[in-house]
Amino acid sequence: MVIIVVPAYNEAKNIGRVLSGLLKHGWREIIVVDDGSADDTAIIAERQGARVLRHSVNRGQGAALQTGHELALRLGAEVVVDFDGDDQFDPADIARALEKIKTSSASVLFGSRFMEVLAQIPKSKLLLLKSGRWANYLFTGILLSDAHNGFRVLKRKALEKINIRQDGMAHNTEIVRQIKKNNFKFVEMGVAVKYHRYGQGIVGGFKILCDLIFDWGE
Amino acid sequence: MFIIQSVLSLFFLYALVRVVLRFKQDGLSIVSFIFWLVFWLAGIGLVLLPETSSYLAKIFGIGRGVDLIVYVSLALLFFMQFRLMAEKEKLKKEITLLTRQLALDKAFKTDSSTPKNLE
Numbered sequence: 001m002v003i004i005v006v007p008a009y010n011e012a013k014n015i016g017r018v019l020s021g022l023l024k025h026g027w028r029e030i031i032v033v034d035d036g037s038a039d040d041t042a043i044i045a046e047r048q049g050a051r052v053l054r055h056s057v058n059r060g061q062g063a064a065l066q067t068g069h070e071l072a073l074r075l076g077a078e079v080v081v082d083f084d085g086d087d088q089f090d091p092a093d094i095a096r097a098l099e100k101i102k103t104s105s106a107s108v109l110f111g112s113r114f115m116e117v118l119a120q121i122p123k124s125k126l127l128l129l130k131s132g133r134w135a136n137y138l139f140t141g142i143l144l145s146d147a148h149n150g151f152r153v154l155k156r157k158a159l160e161k162i163n164i165r166q167d168g169m170a171h172n173t174e175i176v177r178q179i180k181k182n183n184f185k186f187v188e189m190g191v192a193v194k195y196h197r198y199g200q201g202i203v204g205g206f207k208i209l210c211d212l213i214f215d216w217g218e
Numbered sequence: 219m220f221i222i223q224s225v226l227s228l229f230f231l232y233a234l235v236r237v238v239l240r241f242k243q244d245g246l247s248i249v250s251f252i253f254w255l256v257f258w259l260a261g262i263g264l265v266l267l268p269e270t271s272s273y274l275a276k277i278f279g280i281g282r283g284v285d286l287i288v289y290v291s292l293a294l295l296f297f298m299q300f301r302l303m304a305e306k307e308k309l310k311k312e313i314t315l316l317t318r319q320l321a322l323d324k325a326f327k328t329d330s331s332t333p334k335n336l337e
Contacts, residue, residue, distance in 0.1 A: 066318065
């Protein structure tokens with residue numbers, strides 16, 4: 001069973017579109033983790049028929065993903081697809097990604113904005129993303145073409161081992177680190193990304209760096 | 219007595235009273251109570267008898283008593299800052315675990331096999 005995990009925080013404007021897209025492409029098993037939204041994110045997601053989990057308080061995207069992963073595991077997911085709730089990704093990429101992970105025998109697939117010319121990246125963001133890529137390498141020892149992309153496919157074997165402790169956006173790096181630690185095979189695949197707003201700015205990047213440096217462990 | 223001595227002594231005395239009151243309200247463990255009691259009493263002692271710090275400074279090979287106080291205070295402040303950060307991170311992680319557990323529990327309480335539309 002393939003389960004799509006959608007972390008969402010105050011995404012009432014986008015979540016309906018995201019879920020419609022997923023349903024249109026035939027994905028029925030969808031978990032939306034409403035990360036303490038103040039708007040109608042959860043209500044809209046419920047109306048669309050998704051399984052909705054609600055964090056009572058906002059804990060960050062990493063925390064929401066881990067909650068979604070835990071439910072997916074309990075529901076018996078064989079494969080989980082992490083898919084952002086801000087309508088940046090194209091649901092059509094999921095089928096391609098599942099095919100690629102199947103044929104490559106990898107346990108994890110990372111979406112990338114840089115492998116093919118699929119993503120329209122604002123020039124102002126390019127430098128930050130490229131720096132993030134090298135910072136990610138420094139912390140993980142793995143040089144991915146795109147370090148912080150929310151599109152991700154994880155097989156159950158990997159999902160059972162990965163425990164996201166970074167509540168914020170540093171989870172992207174933490175997941176890569178855990179994949180290296182557990183020697184999981186991974187592949188990258190170009191995915192389309194639409195930019196509605198600028199996600200991580202310089203301040204966000206600095207926060208990620210601090211979260212990784214001051215990682216206090218268990 | 220200099221004005222600064224009076225002001226600092228009064229402040230340390232206030233801190234001391236707070237420690238005693240907190241201890242009486244069961245807000246402090248006995249070990250913490252003794253630590254803070256000694257800490258603030260030492261502060262009062264050093265303020266009222268500044269030559270004590272000079273004497274201690276000489277033992278540690280530092281020129282002036284006030285330098286010794288600054289060094290020790292800075293070391294203590296950094297250590298406490300480290301402890302506070304570690305504690306804050308631990309609390310954040312615990313809040314996350316609690317939030318997650320609540321969300322998952324509610325999910326499985328509503329329908330043990332297929333949790334849907336849960337808060």
